[in-house]
Amino acid sequence: MGKKTGFLDYERKTSRALPCEERIKNFDEFHIRLSKAEQMKQGARCMDCGVPFCQYGQKIKGMYSGCPLNNLVPEWNDLVYQGHYDQAYKRLIKTNNFPEFTSRVCPALCEKACTCGLHGDPVTVHENEYAIIEYAFEHLLEEPKPPLTRVGKKVAIIGSGPAGLAAADTLNQRGYECHVYERDDRIGGLLMYGIPNMKIEKHIIDRRMFKMKAEGVRFHTNANIESKRQAKALLNDFDAVILAVGSKQPRDIKVEGREAPNIYFAVDYLTQVTKSLLNSELKDKKYPKGKNVLVIGGGDTGNDCVGTSIRLGAKSVTQLEMMDEPPLERAENNPWPEWPLVKKTDYGQEEAIASFGHDPRIYDSTVKKFILDDKGEVKAAVVVKLKWEFKDGRRVMSEVPGSEQTIPCDLVLIAAGFVGAQLPVMKAFNVKLDGRNTVECGENDHHTNIDHLYSAGDCRRGQSLVVWAIREGRDVAAAVDRDLMGYTPLDSL
Template sequence: MGKPTGFMEFKRQKTTEQKPLARIDHFGEYAERLTDEQLQTQGARCMDCGTPFCHMGIEIRGSAAGCPINNVIPEWNDLVYNGKWQEALDRLHLTNNFPEFTGRVCPAPCEGSCVLGINEPSVAIKSIERSIIDKGFEEGWVVPRIPRRRTGKTVAIIGSGPAGLAAADELNQQGHSVTVYERDDRAGGLLMYGIPNMKLEKEVIERRIRLLQQEGIDFIYNTEIGVDMTSDELRAQYDAVLIATGAQKQRALRIEGSEGKGVVLAMDYLTSVTKSYVQSNFEDGNALNVEGKNVIVIGGGDTGADCVATAIRQNCKSVVQFGKHPKLPNARTEETMWPKNPDTFTFDYAYEEVDAKLGRDPREYCIHTEKIVSDADGNIQALHTIYMEKILGEDGFHYFKELPGTEKAWPVDYIFVAIGFEGVEKALPEQFGVELINNRIAATIKNYATNVQGVFTAGDARRGQSLVVWAIKEGREAAAAMHAFLEQEAAVV
């Protein structure tokens, strides 16, 4: 795959990006495509490895290894290298309904499992993937695929995130009539309002939605099932239902003073800013604005980084991000040996931007938040912390030990809580009568069926908070299970 000696001849080339101080002046995408010639060179680096681990798609100790949707990566790398872009697009669409999403926001576990990555920078898989689909749209190769027949069966999908959209796409192509219900005013789930525009332009999502509509899928917005329409009313209208609402119940901060004014859940902050930007270019005044404020983000993950990037674009006075874990190593350790995700230190987009503007990496490691202090009006003023040390106990487990003398009070106006999600919002599954286990809707990965006949679930609602690429995989597999169910129902009739 690729040029047989390409991995020895060519170096990995990073996607072109706007300079940090230039891109923080706007909310547009900052990553730009390499030229076709450069991408062909990157495709040439793909090795002719006997077992391409990049597309194995498994979990190792809870971390993705390889592509969960089993993209046949070496094949489209080879096609790009040979300039066969349209064939590369066809091969990419065989396994991935929405490569324009994954090519932008997926953390690329495929690259972590690349064989070349054992001792060299891995193949630039993600950049090539995004370029294939973007070129496909530009060249007019991505066109509506109208199903040749209709089965007469109807399906309702609750939630228009990547799991729901993938299932809708698959079921529609099988000839079933699909209606997607979304409680917000636009489709996409967290892709639309939960991920900042600079990482994923919303026109990219809406372009795909228009295509799905042209293919026959109906979208109904501003409709919350369980509120605007009961579960019984929905089930009476459709032959099968998929619950793909995600795991949207955010985990709250539970420390002394966390009820203070200025403590905001991360997704609420990101949603307010992105929605205001998309709907009115901020003219409606509905975005939470931290201009001139001291900001602290609690949570060391990607959502926290998105809060950092958003705050620096709003010209905050200061911003720091707290994480409870130590700083990641610069190279793989024994715990993250290939083909597992390397989990190494990176200087991602948000941190580059803060460093460029404020002169420091905003991240603080091994830090424990103790209490929040507010003024007489309830407005937060300070966050008290203490640093910790991660130690290995005699029982073989790791523990955190507080370090006396490292206490600190941080001045703060806003605290954004980005410590993950607890699971599904319970009102809807309880109305359907589906079983919940550990705040997730119970269903096997074999058929995605709940305990209620004709009701299925997929994505974060079933597996818990996870990656976009896992959601697409589950949506595709749930659609296959639902198709089998509908065909069985038709045979009985």
């Protein structure tokens, strides 16, 4: 695949990010993409490696390696190299409903498992994917294609995140009448309100929604399903119902002063800002700005909070991470093609370094208490260092005595992950949950304890990636189709 000597002839080259001082002036996507000719060279770097771990998508030592969608990466890399973008598009959408989402927000598991990355730089799979799907939209290859026939059965999908959209898209093309119910005012779930604009501009989601709507999918916004009456009506009116409501119950922290009103969950903060941006271009000022910001959590959502707060004029930004600082390179016990457990400096941290002169992250640390002012609002936080030790075969943490320091802050954002699905919709359907507060299903099963009720996405597998949500949506569509029709061709997709 690609050019046999391409990985030797061409260096890895990616899109250019705008300088930090320029891109923080707005919420636009900020990468300048490669030319088509340069992108073809990057496709040429794909090796004829024999065992393409990039599309493996299976566990190695408890961590997934390669693409969960089993994307046909070497095939469309080769077609990009040859300039056959029309054919590359056909191979790409065979396994991925929404390449325009994954090519923007996926952390590129494919690249981390690329054979070319074993002793050098991996192939730019992520950006090749972006080039293919944007070419397809520009050249009208992604025009609406309604199914030629309908099977006479109806499916309701609760939740319009990537799992719900993938299920609806797949079943609609199979001929089902699909209704998507979304409790917010816009379609997209966490793609819309949980991931900021600079990572995925919202017209990209709208573009896909308009195509799906033209193909027959019916969307219902401001449709919160939380009563037993609503749940019963859906189960009676539809041949199948799919729960794809995500894992949106945020993990809280139990710290003195937590009740202060200027402490937000990260997802609520990001939602607030995105709604203001979309509704009024931030003119309604329904968001906090110009603050000394403390972000609790070092993951992608925490990084998004850093980047967002800087765009809103933060005076300072500090980001706390409970875990150790990762190494810059793979450790010996973390070999390729495992997921690399290495330090990553993302766009938000880059912007904090450019704005304030230092990395905002403090590792091995957590909040011990919040200090409140006379109005009951946070004015500072006492932060303590942590040490990790092995006790009884388990890794446990404890405070380092005398390590407390006080950090001024008047906006605290909790980005400590999620602890399962929000309960009202689960109680409405009387669905059984497991110990992680997610819907109880078998590992490769999407059936719940209720007849004709299925589950997919984060509410089934726990907090995960957009690419996994799409995989879940495709798999639950196959399960529904098999049950309702007696067989399914969707397993081969």
